[in-house]
Amino acid sequence: xxxxxxxxxxxxxxxxxxxxxxxxxxxxxxxxxxxxxxxxxxxxxxxxxxxxxxxxxxxxxxxxxxxxxxxxxxxxxxxxxxxxxxxxxxxxxxxxxxxxxxxxxxxxxxxxxxxxxxxxxxxxxxxxxxxxxxxxxxxxxxxxxxxxxxxxxxxxxxxxxxxxxxxxxxxxxxxxxxxxxxxxxxxxxxxxxxxxxxxxxxxxxxxxxxxxxxxxxxxxxxxxxxxxxxxxxxxxxxxxxxxxxxxxxxxxxxxxxxxxxxxxxxxxxxxxxxxxxxxxxxxxxxxxxxxxxxxxxxxxxxxxxxxxxxxxxxxxxxxxxxxxxxxxxxxxxxxxxxxxxxxxxxxxxxxxxxxxxxxxxxxxxxxxxxxxxxxxxxxxxxxxxxxxxxxxxxxxxxxxxxxxxxxxxxxxxxxxxxxxxxxxxxxxxxxxxxxxxxxxxxxxxxxxxxxxxxxxxxxxxxxxxxxxxxxxxxxxxxxxxxxxxxxxxxxxxxxxxxxxxxxxxxxxxxxxxxxxxxxxxxxxxxxxxxxxxxxxxxxxxxxxxxxxxxxxxxxxxxxxxxxxxxxxxxxxxxxxxxxxxxxxxxxxxxxxxxxxxxxxxxxxxxxxxxxxxxxxxxxxxxxxxxxxxxxxxxxxxxxxxxxxxxxxxxxxxxxxxxxxxxxxxxxxxxxxxxxxxxxxxxxxxxxxxxxxxxxxxxxxxxxxxxxxxxxxxx
Numbered sequence: 001x002x003x004x005x006x007x008x009x010x011x012x013x014x015x016x017x018x019x020x021x022x023x024x025x026x027x028x029x030x031x032x033x034x035x036x037x038x039x040x041x042x043x044x045x046x047x048x049x050x051x052x053x054x055x056x057x058x059x060x061x062x063x064x065x066x067x068x069x070x071x072x073x074x075x076x077x078x079x080x081x082x083x084x085x086x087x088x089x090x091x092x093x094x095x096x097x098x099x100x101x102x103x104x105x106x107x108x109x110x111x112x113x114x115x116x117x118x119x120x121x122x123x124x125x126x127x128x129x130x131x132x133x134x135x136x137x138x139x140x141x142x143x144x145x146x147x148x149x150x151x152x153x154x155x156x157x158x159x160x161x162x163x164x165x166x167x168x169x170x171x172x173x174x175x176x177x178x179x180x181x182x183x184x185x186x187x188x189x190x191x192x193x194x195x196x197x198x199x200x201x202x203x204x205x206x207x208x209x210x211x212x213x214x215x216x217x218x219x220x221x222x223x224x225x226x227x228x229x230x231x232x233x234x235x236x237x238x239x240x241x242x243x244x245x246x247x248x249x250x251x252x253x254x255x256x257x258x259x260x261x262x263x264x265x266x267x268x269x270x271x272x273x274x275x276x277x278x279x280x281x282x283x284x285x286x287x288x289x290x291x292x293x294x295x296x297x298x299x300x301x302x303x304x305x306x307x308x309x310x311x312x313x314x315x316x317x318x319x320x321x322x323x324x325x326x327x328x329x330x331x332x333x334x335x336x337x338x339x340x341x342x343x344x345x346x347x348x349x350x351x352x353x354x355x356x357x358x359x360x361x362x363x364x365x366x367x368x369x370x371x372x373x374x375x376x377x378x379x380x381x382x383x384x385x386x387x388x389x390x391x392x393x394x395x396x397x398x399x400x401x402x403x404x405x406x407x408x409x410x411x412x413x414x415x416x417x418x419x420x421x422x423x424x425x426x427x428x429x430x431x432x433x434x435x436x437x438x439x440x441x442x443x444x445x446x447x448x449x450x451x452x453x454x455x456x457x458x459x460x461x462x463x464x465x466x467x468x469x470x471x472x473x474x475x476x477x478x479x480x481x482x483x484x485x486x487x488x489x490x491x492x493x494x495x496x497x498x499x500x501x502x503x504x505x506x507x508x509x510x511x512x513x514x515x516x517x518x519x520x521x522x523x524x525x526x527x528x529x530x531x532x533x534x535x536x537x538x539x540x541x542x543x544x545x546x547x548x549x550x551x552x553x554x555x556x557x558x559x560x561x562x563x564x565x566x567x568x569x570x571x572x573x574x575x576x577x578x579x580x581x582x583x584x585x586x587x588x589x590x591x592x593x594x595x596x597x598x599x600x601x602x603x604x605x606x607x608x609x610x611x612x613x614x615x616x617x618x619x620x621x622x623x624x625x626x627x628x629x630x631x632x633x634x635x636x637x638x639x640x641x642x643x644x645x646x647x648x649x650x651x652x653x654x655x656x657x658x659x660x661x662x663x664x665x666x667x668x669x670x671x672x673x674x675x676x677x678x679x680x681x682x683x684x685x686x687x688x689x690x691x692x693x694x695x696x697x698x699x700x701x702x703x704x705x706x707x708x709x710x711x712x713x714x
Contacts, residue, residue: 011197018190026183029172035073037168039116040153042078049153053080053145054163056089060136061146063165065158071170072125074118077135078164080147082113087140091119094132101131108140116166133158133165176402177224177409181217184413188213212420219416219443223452224409228444228617238675239408240281242456245379246390247404248272248279253394258374259313266559268384268391269456274374276359277306286358287340294352301329301345303358304337310375311341318363318371321345324356328364381576383556385498386458408453415452415460418467419443425470429514430647433698437691438684444616445686447679461496462503465511465545466683468492472541473514476530482537489541490548497552501576505665506683508545509658512538513651513684520650581666596671601664604671608663608678615686624681631692648692655684 024030054061075091089111093102101123111117125131137144146163154160157167174182191210195203222228252258252272264270277284286295287304295303303321305311315334321343322328329347336342352358363371379387394403419442427435442448451459468488475481489511496507515538522531553572554565561568609628611621619627631652638644659680663670670677 008197011193014193015190018186018193022183022186025174025179025186029174029179031173032071032170033173034171035118035120035168036171037074037076037116037118037166038155039076039078039166040149040164042114042147042164045149045153049150051148051150051162054148056135056137056144056146057084057140057142060134061163062132062134063158063161063163064130064132065155065161065165065167066130067125067127067167068157069169070127072121072167073170074120074168075133076116076118076166076168078116078147078166079111079113079144081143081145082108082111084108084137084140084142084144088138089117089144090134090136090138092134092136093121093123094134096130096132098132108137108144111144118168176405180409181221181224184213185217188217212417212424215420215439216413216416219419220409220412220452222443223412223416223449226449229446229449229614238450239454242454243404243408244279244281245269245271245384246387246455247281249376249387249391250394250403251279252374252376255374258372258376259310260376261378263559263562264376264378267378267380267382268387268389269379269382270376270387271309271379272374272376273308273310274359275305275310275361275363278308283359295358296350296352296355299349301347301349303343303345303350303361304340305343305358307336307339307341308375309377313375314363314371315341317365319366320364322362322364322370323350324360325354327355331363380560382500383498383552383559385495386455390455404455407455411455411458411460412453415448415463418460418463419448421467422463422470425467425474429470429474433695434687434691437694438687441616441682441687441690444618445682446613446617448682451679456500457502458499461492461499462507462683463510464492465489465496465507466513469511469541470514472537473518476515476518476533476537482540486541486544490544493545493548494552497549498555502669503662503677503680504549505661506658506680508542508549509654509661510683511545512542513654513658515541516654517647517650520654521646524646581668593668593672596668599667599671601667604667605660605663607674608660608670608681611678613678627686627689627693631689634692634696648688648695651684651688652692655688658683659685 075093077091085108087108088105089108090106091102091104092100095101102121104119104121106117106119135146148162149164151159153164154162155165155167158165172179188210191206191213193210195207195210198206246269249270249272252260252270258272258274272279276286284306286292288294291298292304295305297303311334318331318334320328320330327347327350329345331343332346333344334341335344355361362373365371390403390407393407397403397406419439423435423439423442426438448459451457468485471488472482472485475485493508493511497504515534519531519534519538522534553569557565557568557572559568560571609625611624613621615621615624615627631648635644635649635652659682662680663677
């Protein structure tokens with residue numbers, strides 16, 4: 001029931017203010033700034049494309065235009081010649097009714113020749129509406145001329161024009177991600193404000209919703225913008241490279257001219273390749289050295305391009321190649337040289353300055369038909385559920401960049417929500433200090449932040465099982481809650497495996513971490529009834545998780561075996577499992593993987609005790625071994641003084657085993673992927689170490705304060 005507080009008016013006023021700001025920043029996107037135009041670099045225009053000049057001293061220039069975007073800020077005019085010492089240059093704009101809606105006048109003495117002059121507009125312009133632009137000179141003593149050019153240099157707003165113009169627009173102050181996060185933050189604040197109007201029981205629930213929203217916003221902001229650590233080149237490269245298995249499909253469909261394997265769309269992820277090589281989110285550079293310039297030979301009629309599935313594909317049928325400038329030459333030979341393909345041509349020595357960039361070259365078959373310009377091949381190492389979702393969103397939004405940003409934001413916010421839920425459950429099960437250690441570590445870790453927004457890794461799928469296991473351990477005596485947990489465990493593990501098998505041992509251990517801890521405590525305390533219940537529940541939820549894993553394997557195997565389940569399972573085991581673990585035949589692997597197969601598990605594990613990054617922001621990685629060892633000293637001290645907390649010890653052991661499970665089992669993968677797998681320590685182990693240390697410091701402080709209080713009393 002609503003209270004009747006004295007500040008009802010204040011609540012209403014604040015609600016209206018928040019609503020107004022929400023509308024301004026959200027649907028209206030009212031915050032705009034700047035003057036952004038895409039003017040032509042006149043010095044790059046070919047002489048044949050310059051069509052003379054237009055002299056404003058003889059007559060005004062008039063043309064129609066249609067704004068291409070919202071928030072038009074002005075019009076840029078290229079002044080080819082200006083030798084007048086007096087007079088004005090005037091720009092007026094009329095709507096379709098002939099009404100003047102904008103007028104700008106400038107002294108010609110302020111206008112320089114061979115430059116773009118910026119006129120600022122103040123009127124309201126609608127996309128799709130037609131307007132008439134007038135440019136005139138008044139009271140001049142010399143000539144003011146505008147530069148005319150061919151239609152290819154006319155702006156999209158005024159394709160029928162004659163002179164060089166450029167239309168300027170304001171840009172949104174806040175991008176899509178910022179607007180959504182700020183809006184989410186405002187709504188969360190409103191929930192906190194709303195809670196003050198309710199009685200105690202409902203107040204706490206509504207307040208919790210608001211607080212969760214605020215914390216999710218804060219975490220998501222850091223995950224998206226790296227606001228605490230700062231965006232780095234390696235961070236950006238990591239995101240682009242890993243996302244490319246998703247974005248490669250949209251890259252291919254953007255050009256809609258590519259080969260596609262028969263089974264490509266059965267999988268969710270794919271690798272796009274073209275003459276520029278395999279697509280990893282950015283354009284690949286062509287060879288530049290003493291023999292080659294931008295992929296063109298300096299001495300022979302030949303080009304050099306990167307090895308890729310596309311080049312392998314077209315090498316079977318390509319007979320000619322047509323370059324950007326239209327020159328076409330017969331292909332004499334295509335030969336693989338290391339990581340490149342050399343294509344010899346029957347023609348003169350070529351160059352990028354004459355023939356154009358190799359990106360625009362087109363291969364031609366024997367019949368004279370153009371061959372597709374790309375090749376989309378499936379990524380068969382996993383089912384690729386995340387890619388299937390991305391593809392749907394991409395096609396709905398019809399905008400690859402917007403879809404990419406929205407999905408990254410969604411991944412970040414879901415990851416943040418999962419981390420908050422885990423922290424809330426830990427507070428409920430243990431205490432606020434441990435919950436704070438988990439939340440702060442998730443927030444401030446450069447590793448969890450790195451993976452949170454990534455569309456390939458979809459980090460939240462790693463930690464949902466941990467939240468499920470926590471929920472089950474909290475409600476272990478409730479049979480209904482246990483059955484719900486079994487179902488959620490199956491679904492969460494199934495989804496995780498359909499999005500990739502990486503770290504699956506740690507994910508499944510994370511599911512049972514807290515139940516194993518409780519089981520150890522129950523056994524040591526000789527609580528037989530509870531121990532049996534925990535063992536049975538842990539065993540069942542483990543079996544259900546294994547079932548989810550097997551269902552995902554079967555779904556993947558049907559694709560991998562082209563409908564033959566058994567053949568698909570054998571292929572997955574030989575091609576993927578052995579290569580990531582141990583036991584693969586070195587003859588079947590490339591030389592760069594031999595060291596990973598030969599390395600011992602101990603050697604690989606030792607690698608992961610040497611952090612190259614902060615553990616969390618402000619705590620250098622060099623302290624990792626110290627942070628691992630100090631809790632052992634604390635346990636030894638507590639044991640000696642008969643104060644050992646079994647729960648802490650069990651958590652330390654179980655989370656340690658959880659974190660190293662993938663490092664040890666997937667030894668070959670871990671040997672190679674040290675730039676990825678340090679994130680495994682954040683499956684609870686670092687959080688527990690931080691908790692043991694902080695809790696010990698708090699206990700020491702409390703004892704000291706208590707001792708001082710006793711002295712004061714004495």
